[in-house]
Amino acid sequence: MAGPKTFYLTTPIYYVNDVPHIGHAYTTLACDVLARFKRLDGFDVKFLTGTDEHGQKVEKSAEKAGIAPQAFTDRVSQNFRDLVSLMNYSNDDFIRTTEPRHVASVQALWKVLEERGEIYLGAYAGWYSVRDEAFYGEDELTTTPTGKKIAPTGAECEWVEEPSYFFRLSAWQDRLIAFYEANPDFIAPASKRNEVMAFVKSGLKDLSVSRTTFKWGIPVPGNDAHIMYVWLDALANYITAVGYPNTAEGSEFAQRWPADLHMVGKDILRFHAVYWPAFLMAADLAPPKRVFAHGWWTIEGQKMSKSLGNVIAPETLVNTYGLDQTRYFLLREVPFGNDGDFSHKQMVARVNGNLANDYGNLVQRVLSMIGKNCGGVVPTPGPFTEADNALLGAAHGLLDVVRAEIDAQAFHKALDALWAVIGDGNRYVDEQAPWTLKKTDPARMATVLYVLAETIRHLAILTQSVMPDASAKILDQLALGPDARGFGTLGPAGALVAGTPLPTPQGVFPRFVEPTAE
């Protein structure tokens, strides 16, 4: 029998030398929400994140710390595993590029590329700055009167040639363009797609894929003097994690590859949208289905930078505003794909306005009335009026709308749609005035509160992926068990059963109160 539909999505592997900040948290958060949503929607999901642990910088940092590179990465990669528990990520795997499974995978990929004639040994030549550890293009340099070449950074450059393996990227230009044109949704957002296509159309040069200047990396099979260029190493993590090089029928690779989505920051889009599909096609493997490049966060209107000292640790946000509040803010505040600004003022506005007042208070006022006026059980509804059916219809219609937005990674629009129904719910409470019905028509009050409870059930089930903890608390208060929280229970089929005892309601989204100055 055919299993459930699969969904494989990945974050970039984070460079282990970095300290996790809001940007890392954001990328993985977006994936986490997608992964949770897809699981609730019945998919067999694999959600991968991990750390990129090779390269010259790691080698040097380890040296500076006075320990072996492996011991160094063992230590610092913990920062990113800590981020997982802090942010409540639900990844199914955490890959490290120093793991044996990955070394084997990358070397296998290399051999395939070499056998197919996609990699050749040549020489990499260019103007190199020892101080900057970087090559510069001729047009970037200025020439002094004495004929010295000076980099934009002011460092002196020398002409360097070193043997290097090259990937025949230039041969893939036309096939990449054809691929983009045949798959218009491969790169998102659309503006980024245009940039990538312009880049490819401007002409591709063969890509240097090995180095001889450092040792901390995966050796080229059959030529230990060469270490694989980090991007070939890093990108291949996505196939390692599904078992490459085992691509046999029935293998995990056969089941899950190509990946449904690679989520990346906009700075590394090119590697994922140009080099990676070229590597894969060259190895006769399918390119991923989609690469989404999201934007950057500024802090109170300023770029994040170490020198400004305004880098925000995710832990600070979680401790200050709450975990689900932070998750909500990051996805609601900015159209996904755009750059965004984090400000305390906006965060408080979201926490208090959207969460405490709109959503939290709707839940609280309804559950509280049920608790006090319906004997603490799910009330028994009578016949539905037009207004009842309008609200229920809006709730029942949410899944299709939200699913479409989530599938397009339009998290902000998905949340907009949910909040529209929250607004409908609050309006309905005021119009129906159950506190008045309590005296005039208790049976009608029961119907109104039932309709509201049903609406809240839909909202809480659909907010689970963004706010897992808070949504679980609401579902607990509706006495819905683990089996009653998937999207399959949405709609009338999974409706609340009258008479079910409910626990005493408790607030889920506290207001943010400014700490009083000492």
Place this chain on the structure above:
RNA sequence: GGCAGCGUAGCUCAGUGGUAGAGCAGGGGAAUCAUAAUCCCUUGGUCGGGGGUUCAAAUCCCUCCGCUGCUACCA
């Protein structure tokens, strides 16, 4: 420099040919179930400047001003 995009209410943005919109902020009112949380009404814009096409332009064209991204090998 080249290519692409943006500039709409105090703020964040939606609106791509047919009488200017949303949320938040501001003002007024109602209600009292609820975390003083909600609901209703409302102030506010010559849609960056100028020119053009059209019966009709925020929307199409030209031009100017301002801002942003991309223009390959640190990851």
